[in-house]
Amino acid sequence: MGHRAPRHPAPAVLDLFSGCGGFSLGFQAAGFRIAGSVEIDPSARATHAANFPEAVHFDDATTADPAEVGACLAGAPFTVLVGGPPCQAYARVGRAKLRSVAARQNAHLDDPRVLLFRHWLRFVEAIRPHAVAMENVLDCLSVGGRNVMEETAEALVSLGYVPRYTIMNAVHYGVPQMRDRAFLLAYRQDLGVEPVFPEPTRAHDLPKGYLHSRHVATSGAGAAASRFFVPPRHPLSGLPPATTAGEAIGDLPRLAGSKAAGATKGRRSTGELAAYRADVAPSEYASRLRSGGPDGGTSGHVTRAIGRDAVLCGLMPSGSEYPAAHAIAERLLSEEIAGRAAMGRPVPDCELPALRAGIVPPHPPHTFPNRWWKLVADRPTRTLLAHLGKDGYSQIHYDDAQGRVISVREAARLQSFPDGFRFEGTMNNAFRQIGNAVPPLLAEAIARSLAVALACGEDRLAA
Structure with a gap:
């Protein structure tokens, strides 16, 4: 599976x-060659293969031979390993130190819960890439009193790398979404360079909830005092404002959330093309994402039919949450009961439960109050979740007339995927892939910073 150097x-x-x-898309945009990928989920792997057909694709990091996988990197002047074990594993890894994982000395490392960490470091140790970039949720900085990024950094030092980690929010790099994640960069010691994270390019004040999550993550397991931790970079004054939800998705075709208005339930194809709106000029951001995609339209613009709740999604004020929707539903129920009574058709007690079920969502407003949220057109959106396909109410379209949750393509736009990027699998699979992804624009910023560091280390390696 090797490649000839001149090519x-x-x-x-x-x-x-x-x-x-x-991650791959961002690095490709920055001039890197995507040589290979390893992904066990068949739908996500099919998507990666469809969009990076020249790469070599493997399906299981726990069984793949690093030497075989690493052969795809042959001939490159510099090699980079990106990615990171799924965040669920971070929460369950127990007390095994990753510096011990790197040495592979302890018998308890056979515990399947730590296999993903062991294999991630196994690939680093076997391939010895010039650089490593890793992303994960903030929780990895403080899980049961442990800091997984810190332990990963310690392990990388023992393998001959210079690591640093920090917190970056995608909204500060042009993505129309407030998404805080932990990132780690590391370079081989022989390069003689130290990791530097990219400066923000957009200004946006993060809400208190995001700032609190940062504080909890960095104070819970010693990140703030770590020699490897770099405090998050704050946007400088004078930067342009954040990209907004309206700029991201306003040019996409109207859809309906209610079955009566034409929405359909069941398995939906993400391959169908939908024409762009002729009455809305695309923003600079939308124009960039249109580039390289299908002429005049895009695929993946499909959404869920949400039946009863489409009315509530249309009536909710932008920026409001589930309690507001529940209150609107209770008002509609009261108005329906009063209206029937005024026409001489009072609702019998035995029919009230069914009438309520057809109007009011079943969850009490105090449980999961933020399970519903309606986008604001002139602001960036909240973090897209991996389970968006099953709980799409966390991203309700700001357009009252459409009364629906966002589509697959709208989720992709909010995550900064271009319209030419095709998602394989069902609608729910596509939503999950998007919610789990590193925003390509953020990945591109990291890649460009990494490219500068590699260039600085070139002379040292050549000596």
């Missing part, structure tokens, strides 16, 4: 635990 002068990337390819 591939660009730095080569192996995307481990690649998902659909957000």
